Amino acid sequence: MMERDREESVDLAQISLRPLQLSDVDDLMVWTTDEKVTKFCTWETYSSKDQGIDFIQNRACEFLWGRAICLNDHAIGFISMTSSSASDKSREKSVELGYVLGSKYWSRGIMTYVVKQVKKVAFREFPHLERLEALVDAENVGSQRVLEKAGFQKEGVLRKYLCRKGKSRDTIIFCVLSTDLDHQV
């Protein structure tokens, strides 16, 4: 599964976030064509570079906020925030976090490090934001660990909440509140 490979540990100082660019498309195709990565995503594994170009040019800008996760300025993943509901005003102080990372870089603390940064960015960039939430497949233990280590609270298991790839999936909901940050690092 996800064994720690100490010879290839990453210096987290080499991790940065920046907007995704068209020149990142080859790097993006590495994680979007990897079935291990897309296993718990709502989207299907990419089969053509056109899909990568389409994502960078047309989809990435639809997020409330989105950044490439870079190792020495090469994109190895993507992290984004979406309004929890565009139509429902009662959800306007809530934002949903989503992220994806190339499988070669799993289990090195990268995603936890990035989520901790983005957690602070979220409440700074969106001062009216009160709730940052994330939904994770109940079987995606790695991603649940990321959120727990990054200071998110597990609120419950929502049974058959999402339908991914034709099957209803139990989904775990996590959140961090603006008021939680006052008590965290």
Add this chain to the structure above:
Amino acid sequence: MERDREESVDLAQISLRPLQLSDVDDLMVWTTDEKVPKFCTWEPYSSKDQGIDFIQNKACEFLWSRAICLNDSAIGFISMTSSSVTDKSRGKSVELGYVLGSKYWSKGIMTYVVKQVKKVAFREFPHLERLEALVDAENVGSQRVLEKAGFHREGVLRKYLFFKGKSRDMVIFSVLSTDLNHQD
């Protein structure tokens, strides 16, 4: 919400039917009562026009809805909404909502109605897998209704909704189509 034994209701007198324009005066009873929308996103109605507008224009926007009637007079309303119109990954989930005149609270009416509608939901929508409901964390009465009607309490979503100037913790409940095979 004290139990008033002198005014218990024979549940056989409770029925569900589509809301009609002729129900507007009855609808105004619960929509103008401040106790009723206390935990709802909407404000108490102040004009009959709002009641007419709801019946004519809003009630039809729900996926499914019915007036809750006592001897055919409307005393409340129950509805189902697609959990998300835009997000296909939520296409097998429907959200339940309901409201009842405060005079009729604590008589087992809402629990009785929710139990019926739970079965109706999975029968009317064969692809439905999940029926969920969100209740304000302070609305203990409504949480009891769902628990007695066989819904599972899944967790408390902190500051999940913001309305009437306040962020609200919401308790999320669900019942699955597969749960029904093991229930009444």
